[in-house]
Amino acid sequence: MFTVSDYSVAYGQSEVIHNLNFEVKENEIIAILGRNGMGKTTLMKSLIGMIPSKGGSLTLGEKELVDMKSFDRVKSGVAFVPQGRMIFSTMTVKENIETGLTTVKDKKIPENLYELFPVLKEMKGRRGGNLSGGQQQQLAIARALASKPNLLLLDEPTEGIQPSIIRDMARTLKRIRDEIGLSIIVSEQVLSFALDIADRIFVIEKGEIVREENRESVDEQKIAAYLSV
Numbered sequence: 001m002f003t004v005s006d007y008s009v010a011y012g013q014s015e016v017i018h019n020l021n022f023e024v025k026e027n028e029i030i031a032i033l034g035r036n037g038m039g040k041t042t043l044m045k046s047l048i049g050m051i052p053s054k055g056g057s058l059t060l061g062e063k064e065l066v067d068m069k070s071f072d073r074v075k076s077g078v079a080f081v082p083q084g085r086m087i088f089s090t091m092t093v094k095e096n097i098e099t100g101l102t103t104v105k106d107k108k109i110p111e112n113l114y115e116l117f118p119v120l121k122e123m124k125g126r127r128g129g130n131l132s133g134g135q136q137q138q139l140a141i142a143r144a145l146a147s148k149p150n151l152l153l154l155d156e157p158t159e160g161i162q163p164s165i166i167r168d169m170a171r172t173l174k175r176i177r178d179e180i181g182l183s184i185i186v187s188e189q190v191l192s193f194a195l196d197i198a199d200r201i202f203v204i205e206k207g208e209i210v211r212e213e214n215r216e217s218v219d220e221q222k223i224a225a226y227l228s229v
């Protein structure tokens with residue numbers, strides 16, 4: 001349902017993502033694992049249109065996304081949870097989620113978002129900046145889901161989050177996939193989290209996918225070796 005073909009991204013003369021090719025199926029969760037500086041954020045930001053691509057194509061269903069601005073990509077069904085969450089700290093929880101409604105007709109927060117994240121309902125009126133890291137991550141995911149995506153992109157969602165909360169997050173993301181029905185691409189450095197949620201795991205090194213594994217047959221030690229410094 002989402003196809004990345006011969007896809008490259010550069011900062012000026014410096015190419016950081018080289019000729020990527022992969023597909024994401026409907027309701028599939030893909031984890032892209034890689035160490036610091038390997039190109040995860042560059043790829044994610046370019047998929048949502050925050051960084052221009054250098055070449056290649058991105059098709060979602062029948063639509064070509066490559067020449068679209070971020071707003072139109074979101075409207076076409078892609079949503080993005082950035083690294084570091086980037087919630088609006090002086091706005092309330094409710095207002096933060098509402099910023100995700102700009103591309104959809106219904107301007108009311110869907111009740112199922114509060115069912116997925118009950119803590120956000122409790123904290124509706126609280127400022128985003130006063131939430132814990134784990135709660136802010138839930139808020140960032142809820143904000144992304146407000147645009148009713150078919151494809152959810154998450155850039156290192158576990159960064160700075162404690163292990164027990166990471167397990168909850170994995171459970172919630174799988175629930176979102178099963179109940180709402182969407183595909184997910186998540187970039188990560190935490191192997192256990194990727195093993196927990198992904199159907200397929202890619203390893204990215206210096207902007208290239210150097211390994212691809214199915215969850216059922218994954219060689220954990222080989223993948224771990226790529227992640228150790």
Ligand SMILES: Nc1ncnc2c1ncn2[C@@H]1O[C@H](COP(=O)(O)OP(=O)(O)OP(=O)(O)O)[C@@H](O)[C@H]1O
Nearest residue numbers: 011014016034035036037038039040041042043083
């Ligand atoms: N704005 C920029 N201009 C030039 N080069 C950049 C820019 N942002 C990132 N890079 C370079 O691109 C490469 C990939 O960086 P990127 O941030 O995509 O990595 P990452 O895998 O997300 O790392 P991390 O795990 O630390 O978040 C690095 O070599 C980095 O120095």
Ligand SMILES: [Mg+2]
Nearest residue numbers: 040041083156
């Ligand atoms: Mg990054």
